[in-house]
Amino acid sequence: MTPRRAPAERQRDPERTKAKILEAAKAEFGAKGYAAARVSDIADRAGVNKQLISYYFGGKEGLYNELTASGYRNNSAITDPATPLAEVLRQFVFVGPSDRDAARLFVWENLEDSDVGFDAQREFMQRQVEYMRARQAAGDFPDDLDPGFLLLALISTASAPFAFARVARAATGLDPTSPEFTEAYAEQMTRLVKQLAK
Incomplete structure (x- = not known):
C-alpha cells in the first residue's frame, strides 16, 4: 500500500509554477513570436493546466508583459553609469548566448513591432x-553623435549573431552559437567602441 502524501506535499507551489510558466513562455515566444505562440503550447511546455496562465498572469498578453518586463529589469543592472x-x-554580447530563448524573443518582439510589451x-x-x-x-564617444541613434546601432550590433x-x-x-565566436565577437566590438573615444 502506497503511503498517502501529507497535505503540505499536495499543495501547489505558486512561485515555482509561475517560474515554470515564464520559462516555458520564453521558449515558446522565442521560437514563434507573440502572434504565433499559443497559450496551450506554453501550458504544455510548462506541464500545467492552461487556466493557470489566466489565473497567474491574466492571459497571454499579461504573461508576455511580465516576461519582457522581468527581462528588461535583469538587463538594467548591466548599465551602471560608471561602467565604460x-x-x-561586451557584457551585452554575452547576454544572448547565455539565454538563447530570451535573445530570440528580443528579435521577435522587434520584428513584430506590436504594442504588446512595449511599455517595458x-x-x-x-x-x-x-x-x-x-x-x-x-x-566614451564624441559630442556630435546622438546617444539614441548610437544606442540603436550598438543594440543591433550586440543582437547580430542571433x-x-x-x-x-x-x-x-x-x-x-559557439563560445569561440562569442569571445572573438565581443573582443572586436569592444575594440570598435574604443575607437569612438579617439
Whole structure:
C-alpha cells in the first residue's frame, strides 16, 4: 500500500509554477513570436493546466508583459553609469548566448513591432539613453553623435549573431552559437567602441 502524501506535499507551489510558466513562455515566444505562440503550447511546455496562465498572469498578453518586463529589469543592472561603454557592450554580447530563448524573443518582439510589451521596452530604452548620455559626458564617444541613434546601432550590433546567424557564419567562418565566436565577437566590438573615444 502506497503511503498517502501529507497535505503540505499536495499543495501547489505558486512561485515555482509561475517560474515554470515564464520559462516555458520564453521558449515558446522565442521560437514563434507573440502572434504565433499559443497559450496551450506554453501550458504544455510548462506541464500545467492552461487556466493557470489566466489565473497567474491574466492571459497571454499579461504573461508576455511580465516576461519582457522581468527581462528588461535583469538587463538594467548591466548599465551602471560608471561602467565604460566598451565594457557594457561586451557584457551585452554575452547576454544572448547565455539565454538563447530570451535573445530570440528580443528579435521577435522587434520584428513584430506590436504594442504588446512595449511599455517595458520603452522604459528600459529611456534608461539606456540616459546611460549613453552619461558615457558621452565621460568621453566614451564624441559630442556630435546622438546617444539614441548610437544606442540603436550598438543594440543591433550586440543582437547580430542571433538576428543574422547565417550572415555571421558566412562572414566569419565560425558558428555564431559557439563560445569561440562569442569571445572573438565581443573582443572586436569592444575594440570598435574604443575607437569612438579617439
